[in-house]
Structure formats: C-alpha cells, structure tokens
Amino acid sequence: MKTIETAIETGFDLNLLRVLAMLERTRSVSRAADALDMSQSGFSTALARLRRRFGDALFVRTPSGMEPTPRARQMILTAQSVLGQVQLGILDPPVFDAATVHTEFRLAMADVAEIVFMPRLLRHLQQQAPFARVSCVTLSPEDLPSAMASGDVDLALGYFPDLGAQAFFHQRLYTHTYACMLRRGHALLGARLTEKTYASAGHAVVSSPARSNALFEQFLQRRGIERRVVLSTPHHLSLPAIIEDSDLLATVPLATGARFAKLGTIELVRLPFKPPSFAVQQHWHRLYQHDARSAWLRAQVAGLFNDATDEWIGIEAALYGKDMRRRVASPVPAAGQAGGR
Template sequence: MKTIETGFDLNLLRVLVALGGSRSVTRAADALDMSQSGFSTALARLRQQFGDALFVRTPLGMEPTPRARRMIQTAQQVLDQVQDGILEQPVFDPATARTEFRLAMADVAEIVFMPRLLRHLEQHAPQVRVSCGPMPPDALPAAMESGAVDLALGYFPDLGAQAFFQQRLYTHTYACMMRRGHPLAGKRLTEAAYAAAGHAVVSSPARSNLLFEQFLQRRGIERRIVLSTPHHVSLPAIVEETDLLATIPLATGARFARLGTVELMPLPFKPPSFLVQQHWHRLYHHDPRSLWLRGCIAALFNDATDEWVGIEAELYGREMRRRRA
C-alpha cells in the first residue's frame, strides 16, 4: 500500500486548487480565508517541495506550469473524494432508498411486529424490502456484527454484552389459549387443571419460551405435553380442533383470538413478564439507515401504543400491570 510522504501538508492541496481556479493570489487567499502573506508562504512551500515554480505571473494572471496543471486536476479529485467520502454527513432518504432491512425475530414476534411495520414502510419507504426470521442465539451476535442482521426484535437476554445496544419497547406477559367451547372455558382455571390438561408447546429459538419453561420449573408445575412444534402459527388450527391448551405471549394470543375460533384465559398464576426490546450492534449505532429504522420501531411499539394493556388488565387485573411497571 502506498503512503503519503509524511513531510507533505495535505492542506497545501487547497492552496493549489484555489490559485489554479482564480489565477489571483488575492482572490485565492480570500477564498480560503487566509491572509495574502500566509497564502504566499504556503505557495512558497509548494514550490520548494516540488522544485517547480508551479505558477508564473503573466498579463492574464498566475498561470500554472504544465506540472501544476496535472497536480491541480488530481488535487481537485482528492479534495472532492475527501469531502464526499469522509467529511460529508451520510444521510438516509427512506422515500427513495432501495435497501433491505434484515430483522431477527421469532415467528411469534413476526405476528406482532410485521403488520404495523409494513404498513408504515408502505407509506414512508415504498421501495424498501424486509426479511425476517429466527436465528440461533449463538449465531446472532456474529450476524449483527457483520451487518447480516440489522435489528433483533423481541426478547433476547443473551444480547447484553457491551458490543450491543438495546432499547426497551414495552413489557409483556403470557396467556392461555383454548378452543371455544372447551370444557375448561368459562371456569376458573386452577393449577391442577392446567397441569392435567393436554398441552401444545412451541420449541423454537424464542428465548421467551425458555423463560416460561424455567418459571414453571421453579413453581414445580409439570405440564402434560401432547404436542411439541417449532411454530406458533399452527397453534390456532391445532387448538381449535382439540382440547389442547397453549400458553403463548399475550399479544400473539390476542391476534389468534381475533380469528374467532380460539379464546384467551388467564393462567392460574401470575405469569412472568419479559422485556420486548430492539437490539443493534454498536458498529451501526450512528449509521443513518439504522437510526431511521430504530426510530420507526420505537415510534410504532412502545408503552403508549401497547394495544394489549386492556386485555392484560381483563385477564389478570390492573394490579399486575402496576407490579410490572
């Protein structure tokens, strides 16, 4: 790799370009906000550095020598590249951007985040694409560092290292889903009945699932698991046709309940809560593209826009909401 001679002052390129454009020491000095004597000293340094007069006084002004003409062209290119590639503040224009935002989230989070986010992007970033999906916890940090993943959305307690930033969006919890007309529907669900019933559980990379499993272990509750599946999206069809119960994040359950074939019941205990956050690598903390996306997420998903507050209060009472706040 070639290096610039350490004795050369790159500021002298500005002197060269200014005089080449104006052909006048006075006007060139004014353009650079320099005194005329200071400019003349800088010009003298250039001449000494290259052993060439560089500029010669003529009736038409300070005329560049052949070497100076070649230098001026190159110097202007260098200054333009420095301005555009280093000094110019990068910007992200969502209205014209053609990019793909890559999001790491479980399918349970997609159900909550994607409809509202895509509606927003349709209006404000119509040419942007989105890809999302789950990723093993051990692979996620490297993917975010490399830029293969822009944001991780949901519950990711493993991303607490100094290499990552996180922003809380809201706090969430769980509910029990069963079919309409289930033998337990309309009754107070007890821990014994909950444990004895058949359950459909999701085994996926979602860390919120592990959080709930650990909670049950601490309470000594052992469910009768009939089905284990890696997908949340199949649960409504399964629960609708069986007497199985499914314990899932409240927001996802609320979405499923809107279909009209399943309903939500409070769990027979105060369920754990977890933080729903957005995570990003510190390498992209000041990146305009990342900043814009994070701003959208924060504006769309927060305590003020938490549409599940009322459902949680109906299931567990407002006391639990106050306890978590």
C-alpha cells in the same frame, strides 16, 4: 485511491491540495489565504513549497489575476476531485434517503415476534422506503452476536436476554406478558381456570428458539407447576389449527394469542397465576450506533412499537386487572443502552 496512496508514500502534504484549489477559485493570494484562514505569508510559503516540489511556477501573476500554468491546470482537476471525495465521504455527515435507496433490512426475530412486528412494520416500510426489502431470520443465541457484528443482521427484535454484553445497545419498546389459548366451546371456558386444572389439562407447547418460551418454562419450574404436555412443536403458526380441533391448551405471549383470537375460533383466557413479564426490545451492535441507515431503521421501529402504541395493554388489563404488577425479566443492561426501562 491511487493518487492519495502515492501522495502518502512520497510524503506529500495533502493540505497543499487546498492551496491549489482555492487559488484556482479566487485567482488571488490574499483572498485565497483569507478563505483558508491562513496568513498571506503562510499561504505564499505553501505556494512556494508546491513550486519547488514540482519545478513549475504553477500560478503566474497577470492583469486578470493569478493564472494557472498547464501543469497546474492538470493538478487542479485532480485536487478538486480528491477534495470533493474527502468532503463527501469523510467530512459530510452520512445521509440515508429511505425514499430512494435500494436496500435490504435484515431482522432477527422468532416466528412469534414476526406475527406481532411484521404486519405493521412492513406496511410502514412500504410507504417510507418503497425500494427496500425485508428479510427475517431466526438464529441461535450462539450465532446471533457474530451475525450482528458482521452486518448480516441489522436489528434483533423481541426478547433476547443473551444480547446484554458490552458489544450491544438496546432500547425497550414495551413490556409484555402471557395468556392461555383454547378453542371456542372448550369445557374450561365455563369455570375459572385454576393451577390444578391448568396443570392437568393437555398442553401444546412450542419448543422454538424464542427466548420468551424459555422464560415461561423457568417460571413454571420455580412455581413447581408441571404441565401435561401432549404436543411439542417448533412452530407457533400451527397452534391455531391445533387448538381449534382439540381440547389442548397453549400458553403464548399475549400479542400472539390476541392475533390468533382474531381468527374467530380461539379464545384467550387468563392464566391461573400472575404470569411473568418481559421487555420487548430492539438490539443493535455498537459498530452501527452512528450508522445513518441503522439509526433510521431504529427510529421507525421505536416510533411504531412503544408504550403509547401498545395495543395489547387493554387486553392485559381485561385479563389480569389494571393494577397487575409487571415483573419484568430483562437482560443485564448493555453499556450505553438507549432509552429507559
């Protein structure tokens, strides 16, 4: 702002603006000094500095109180404006009014996470932030950190083990695992799926940037299980149609499989081993830790997706038993992480 820049360049004490504004409000040196928590002599000294600086009496004692001169009236208007902007833009805590703001929330997630998060989240945001837009992006592990630092991405939702650096905060939402999909009427539905039949069956696998896919592949390699891959696709959303019209199997995160099973043509079955578990988290850059807009969005996500609202825990228990040990594959804890594991 030109007024502030000029004041700084000329060495003007901006605290003197408070003296002008308060004396205008109270029209009394003693009351103005009390209001600013100053001694009366200290206030008088500050007023004398102003008078010398501008070569004007600024305030003159009259029967009705201290009256501003024409020069002072002009200065007071600017002083009030500057002080008001400092109060609003610096001293007052930031406020985010979700009900009225026009904004765009930018979320990084894989398509598999969109299936899980977006229906419930979008429905909630349309009620709480009716003028907000939502934009979803899928970025490589190399590009995501810079996009979050610049504000191009507000939150990363899902499994992102690469965001464990000092620059990020994260909050665990719930723990998740995997299940196997196959079509209704599949021959393998009649018998318990074994590692041998699982490995020898034809598989459709998703080769997307979703880190949960890489986690499962690493798990299979450690166990020495090599699947017979018939189809590799970058998209989870094509799996229902592929599985429905073939004898292929597909291993997907449990919530994704449960969503597809609702279509009525897909069956969800347990894997022939205890699959790995992973922490589904929300991540944000530490630059936005105290940003009101970011904090509001994070609170909505945490309220919608957490251990208490985990709608897939019952399905997991039905497939693997209630006592299934969750071996959580989680990233290195970020500095100052939010929430417990």
